[in-house]
Amino acid sequence: MKAVGARLPRYDGIAHVTGRTVFVDDVRIPGTLWVKALRSPSHHAKITKLDTEPAERMKGVHAVVTHKDVPLNVYGHLSALGIPGDEPLLAEDVVRYKGQPIAIVAAESEELARAAVEAIVLSLDEQPALFDIRKAFDPDAPQVHHWGNWYPHFEAEMDRRQIRKGDIDAAFDQADTIVQGVYRPAAIEHVPLETQVCQVVPEPNGRLTIYSCTQALYFSMGVVAAHLQQPLNKFKFVGGTVGGGFGGKVDTATETMCCLLALKSGKPVKWRWTREEEFLCSSTRAPWHMEIADAVSKDGWILGRKMLTLHDSGAYCRFSPYGLTKHSFHHTGAYTIPNLSFDGYVVFTNRVPTTAMRGFGVTSVSFATETHLSRIAEVLGIDPFELRLKNANRIGDTSPNGVVYTDPSTVPTIQAIADSLGHELPGEYRAMTPAQREGQWLPDHLVSQLGNPEEH
């Protein structure tokens, strides 16, 4: 345990400061071909014509790949967990977001690869596009997928993530006030300084060596193996050096397509996205729409919460059902609310697919909850620190999905924030600890939600 609390030197610090860290773009492989993608110029369209022959005929173009070359084209990032695949690696008959890859080429230079992409003939039949998750449920909304505009495969084939806890109607009957709010954080692009980059080398023994900037190496290996319908031992992934990711390099954005081009051309290939591609085509943090109504007592107890969440998944689901599930489990933030009614939907739009970013699914609801608690304090005219401490998670309290807290840090965190701002707390709030509720901190409405921390 010598490392805990010690100020250890960074194991890769000297390599970083001397320029000797080898990022994927720094790997030199002779004879490497450049990769470029034909991407959808439309947000939503039917593909009426795709002719790659003019590109294939160009001197110096070694491979062109479309959906016809992919052994398993439609797969999902969570397929291994039983979530049905919905996303084609390369678009087949429909494009559902601007920037979606349709065909990829490998050529002897970056300029030639770009010219080959421009030579591909593409005709589209434009379709109405859906951008606003709030309009997805309208009867006349543009249809993103043939099954509808929201994900239908939660447990028991429910079309939403649902949480019911306690007795929500009783809580709203008992409330002195109902405080409502709507919170809508926008999409955020991760902007890693290293754009998506991948190199793939076909080895003489038939294996592929993949230099990848992925944040999730074994996960990416599984995705590549599934699309290519090959066993895992065909792939040697070299990774671990990531020039910034923040969640945006969890998606397998480049590796599978580079493998297909390396196999088809028999040559090493390299794909380094431009900054423009990174902004337009890489996944983002999701926009969210959250509606909260809290039943509160005039002395600052939150008796119940009704919440509706719409999560913008973009055109395909990727990790969104997982992100929304985390969101639902954390939808009371760092506070204990005993009576809950939560409904959350993964909604599809004609936007770039969204993904993890720093606290996947939870940052959104933390923002909403903290803003909402300040609003409650304002409505009730009570101190926002006292409101937070009163309702803070304590040992033995239970989360929305019934997990018993054994070491919650809300109380010392709120106290530390008050201290750093020079905000004086009354004695009983200053003396509060995360210990199990009793006395004035255990009102009747919080008794039935208590669990046994010894059992966890």
Next chain:
Amino acid sequence: MNLTVNGVEREVESAPLTPLLFVLRDELEIESPKAGCQQGGCGACTVLVDGEPRRSCLTPVVTVEGSQITTVEGLGSAESLAPLQEAFTHHYAAQCGFCTTGMIVAAHAYIEHGGGEDREQIQHALGGHVCRCTGYVKIVDAIAAVARGDSFDLTLTAPSHDMTNVGGAK
């Protein structure tokens, strides 16, 4: 064309309008300058041209013919670190490391021009260098430490500058 790169005269065959970044990386295989945005917006490709920081991605090689080019490799090596390299290590001023080399050469120019430990002046000098891991506090710590003339114990990481009173609250 000839360039002097890190004190060594190099003959260059790339086309005249090739960005200096790719002459360094692809022809001379000096890979510390990074292709972050290729639009001059991130600072990861920064090198010194005759001692001044320049965005190598926007610099056609022909415009710097005959110049002295310095990259982080020219400041020091793992065996013999320059003070800024020691400072960035000791102060944990690199997270993913992708912006680090550009930050260090820009900081080198700041120190060489007599820059001091004032945090605002350091921030101004490093303007346009993006650290998307947002490690700015420690980067400024490292540069200020060199400006002060600190020496660095590379077996330890320094605590970071106290930012709890940034807004000036009492």
